[in-house]
Amino acid sequence: MTNPPSRVALVTGGASGIGRCLAERLVRSGAVCVVADRNQALVEETAAALGCHGVALDVRDVGQVAAAVAEITASRGPIDLLINSAGITRAGETHGLAYDDWKDVIDVNLYGVVNCVHAVYPQMVGRRAGQIVNIASIAGLFPAAGQVSYVASKYAVVGLSQALRAEAACHGVRVSVVCPGIIDTPMTRNLSVKAEKASRIEGLIPRGIPVERCADDILAGMERNDATILIGGLARSLYALNRASPRLAGALNELSVRFLNR
DSSP states (O other): OOOOOOOEEEEETTTSHHHHHHHHHHHHTTOEEEEEESOHHHHHHHHHHHTSEEEEOOTTOHHHHHHHHHHHHHHHOSOOEEEEOOOOOOBSOGGGOOHHHHHHHHIIIIIHHHHHHHHHHHHHHHHTOOEEEEEOOGGGTSOOTTOHHHHHHHHHHHHHHHHHHHHHHTTTOEEEEEEEOSEESHHHHTOOBOSTTHHHHHHHOOOOEEHHHHHHHHHHHHHHTOSEEEESHHHHHHHHHHHHOHHHHHHHHHHHHHHHTO
């Protein structure tokens, strides 16, 4: 009897944070894992540390994404699992954002997902097998003031994932979206705040739950094929609040902005 082939996984944003932690666990489970990140030095370091493969990739560039997916498929085999974890944020009131802040956030967070899905999903449909996991945020379910560009991108990722899940189920492909609360990652610790009172905002951001716990909860949700994987009590509470009383959620948002502007 021959051993079944190992699952091939592509993890974008895989050189740090949630992506790296997921990649570590996938390697441990026997998957053939490829971590992708636009920071080449960090990709190489991560691949060496985890014992996996690495590719320098800017997910904003559809041509780069297509070429990387073609190379992975040719050298490793068809991609069975795509985890879109690449993401950035900008915090601060909207009138303080430059246009480039908007563009950077939406290009990475939304078009990064679009480009990867465009490259990988048709393969999965052709094979009638595969799984796509998009890392969004509780900001994709709760419209947090002070992160409007990030909220816009993550709401789009949630909607994309939910609509794609319905289509994909007809083709044997599973799709989930992950909505974490605040997680202890480099992105949280190095949050870029565009505001006059940036230090005050940064000082109010809690450290968040350990990334290892987040990764374990994501993998458990993937195994169950959950449509939406909420991570942490904060995420569950904000989601429930916004569903039960959008007016109260809006009032809470307004109160938070007024407090920061005192």
